[in-house]
Amino acid sequence: MTDTDALDRRLLDVALEAARRAGALLRDGRPEDLTVAATKTSPIDVVTEMDLAAEKLITGYLAEVRPDDGLLGEEGASREGTSGVRWVIDPLDGTVNYLYGLPSWSVSIAAERDGVAVAGVVEAPMRGETYHAVRGGGAFVNDRAARCRPAPQDFSQALIGTGFGYLTERRAAQAEVARQLLPQVRDIRRAGSAAIDLCDVGCGRLDGYYERGLNPWDRAAGVLFAREAGALAGGRPGSPAGDDLTVAGSPGLFEPLQALLEDLGAWHD
Numbered sequence: 001m002t003d004t005d006a007l008d009r010r011l012l013d014v015a016l017e018a019a020r021r022a023g024a025l026l027r028d029g030r031p032e033d034l035t036v037a038a039t040k041t042s043p044i045d046v047v048t049e050m051d052l053a054a055e056k057l058i059t060g061y062l063a064e065v066r067p068d069d070g071l072l073g074e075e076g077a078s079r080e081g082t083s084g085v086r087w088v089i090d091p092l093d094g095t096v097n098y099l100y101g102l103p104s105w106s107v108s109i110a111a112e113r114d115g116v117a118v119a120g121v122v123e124a125p126m127r128g129e130t131y132h133a134v135r136g137g138g139a140f141v142n143d144r145a146a147r148c149r150p151a152p153q154d155f156s157q158a159l160i161g162t163g164f165g166y167l168t169e170r171r172a173a174q175a176e177v178a179r180q181l182l183p184q185v186r187d188i189r190r191a192g193s194a195a196i197d198l199c200d201v202g203c204g205r206l207d208g209y210y211e212r213g214l215n216p217w218d219r220a221a222g223v224l225f226a227r228e229a230g231a232l233a234g235g236r237p238g239s240p241a242g243d244d245l246t247v248a249g250s251p252g253l254f255e256p257l258q259a260l261l262e263d264l265g266a267w268h269d
Helices: 003-028 049-065 095-100 168-184 194-203 216-228 254-264
Strands: 036-039 046-048 070-073 085-093 106-113 116-124 129-134 139-141 159-162 187-189 208-211 232-234 246-249
Touching: 003 049, 003 085, 003 106, 003 116, 003 129, 036 049, 046 049, 046 095, 049 070, 049 085, 049 106, 070 216, 085 095, 085 194, 085 216, 106 194, 106 216, 116 194, 116 216, 129 194, 129 216, 139 194, 139 216, 159 168, 159 194, 168 187, 168 254, 194 208, 194 216, 194 246, 208 254, 216 232, 216 246, 232 254, 246 254
Parallel strands: 070 085, 159 187, 159 208
Antiparallel strands: 036 046, 085 106, 106 116, 116 129, 129 139, 208 246, 232 246
């Protein structure tokens, strides 16, 4: 094992512990009278007190064990580091699900080294599952190796996941894309946590997934997991996954899905 491989494994261990602690806090500490603490891009894009508490827990732990690393968190945590490592944190992916008591929510933590994700964890407490991956080391659900599904023989047999933004104009455009895509596939799922959706591609529970408007913290750990499980991931044709579009899918399905989404204009509002 090289020194960089050993470092990436240590980063994974840190991410696993931070995600475990935050997941336990969110699962066990959810108040009965949970309310919205703030809104972001629109009145329905919400933040709860538990989003803030989970991010504080994660960043506090990272400051103890990796004080020289940088941070980028959804709820405002930001710090320049000196080590070449940056943590990309979504303390509660699927906040609306969590607010309503639905089980599809997660904690997503990725470690980037020199701008590339090298370790990632998505903790899904209500599923009893932890998805984790190290670059070049495969993907695992708890202790089991994960592998994406073989591509369906026909595109019409594909089960596709997606999500919707919170701005009215964007939601209308995304609904139109879904309307045109739905007759061409087996079905579409919208679970409410991008990180879990990406992991579901890696676990073979979805054939493919796409979404416009994902931030780095939404996708960093999940994209790494999907790739290490054998899936392909990117953005628009020839581009990496980004804010305009994130696409993941089994080899053989990824490129047709990517091309169709390009034709449907899934990358613009």
